[in-house]
Every structure is written in C-alpha cells, then in structure tokens.
C-alpha cells in the first residue's frame with residue numbers, strides 16, 4: 001500500500017532529505033541507509049542525527065539520544081515540541097519505540113501520528129549511584145515510565161519536572177514522595193544540545209501542583 005497523509009511514510013525510499021524538508025516517515029522496504037545507522041558515518045545534514053554527531057553524542061556529560069533511520073522522525077518532531085508516535089498505515093496500530101514493521105499486520109507502511117502529550121505515571125524509580133559521573137551528580141532523581149492517554153500500551157520513560165513552564169528544571173526538582181502511580185503528566189521538551197530536544201514529564205495541576213497547568217502542547221521554545 002502507499003501512504004498518503006503528510007505525516008505518512010514515503011514508501012520504499014530511505015530518508016535522504018535535508019533539514020528544511022518535511023519530516024519523513026519511517027516506512028521503507030529497503031535497507032536503512034548507512035548514514036542513519038552507522039555511528040561513525042555521515043548523517044543527513046540538518047537531521048537530529050547530524051546534531052548528535054556534531055555534539056559528539058554527549059552534552060554536559062549526559063548521553064544524547066542516538067536516532068536511527070526509524071527513530072529520526074520522532075526526534076525531529078520532539079524538536080518542534082510535538083510528541084508523535086508511529087501508527088501502522090494499514091491497521092492503525094500505534095507502536096513505540098519506532099521500528100520498520102507493524103507487529104500486528106506486518107505492514108511496512110506507517111505514519112507519524114500526533115498525540116496530546118498527556119499520560120499517566122505507570123511506574124517510577126529513583127536513580128542512585130553507581131551511575132555515570134554526570135548522572136551521579138544529579139542523583140537521586142526520579143525517572144517515570146508514562147503510559148499515553150491515547151494508548152496506554154505506548155509507554156515512554158523520562159525525567160520529571162514540576163510544571164510545563166519549567167522544561168529545564170533540575171531532574172531532582174520533583175520530590176519522589178510527590179509521585180504516585182496513575183498521576184497525570186504532560187510532556188514537555190527540553191533542548192539539551194543544539195538541534196536536540198528530549199521529552200520530559202511535567203506534573204499536571206490536578207496533582208496538587210500550583211505551578212503546572214496540565215494544558216498546552218509542551219512548547220518550550222526549541223530552536224526551529
């Protein structure tokens with residue numbers, strides 16, 4: 001089948017666009033390009049992968065996400081302040097993390113479907129050393145696994161912030177005692193390196209947080 005929507009995978013052609021081109025989907029029937037999968041190889045100019053390469057894979061001692069050909073669109077949307085997940089273009093099943101084939105109908109056609117960015121804490125842990133040095137400096141800090149409101153089968157991990165207005169809050173800004181399973185959260189995006197933004201989870205106002213709004217799209221002023 002052929003995809004059609006603007007968020008749809010471009011068929012069997014691996015991503016070769018530039019940074020100014022529309023974000024391509026991940027559907028493909030051929031081998032991913034080496035540019036997107038070989039950490040030592042060149043990346044598509046303007047891609048998040050290229051930005052990660054330019055930063056040496058790290059920022060402030062923290063590991064940056066390393067997109068592959070399937071995951072690059074996720075990070076491009078993150079840079080725009082949008083949380084999108086892959087959805088099968090044939091049966092509609094959402095899936096995460098990004099991958100080329102639908103686990104239900106085995107279709108290779110997919111699109112990138114917007115989400116509200118709202119979810120609920122499914123699990124939470126508090127990180128303690130031993131950790132890599134830059135992480136140890138920030139510990140202890142909570143990390144949540146969040147299930148999305150649109151599809152609780154989609155779960156994503158991330159650090160927490162007290163408010164959607166504070167995408168750059170320290171990782172330990174939310175006391176673990178405030179967190180509970182099922183608490184409502186909203187995605188926000190923190191720019192962690194030029195051209196790289198990562199999702200975090202902000203407690204919603206309904207969780208007793210006077211600063212949070214629980215509304216909005218998590219825009220954080222990422223560079224465009």
Ligand SMILES: [Zn+2]
Nearest residue numbers: 088091102105
């Ligand atoms: Zn499917």
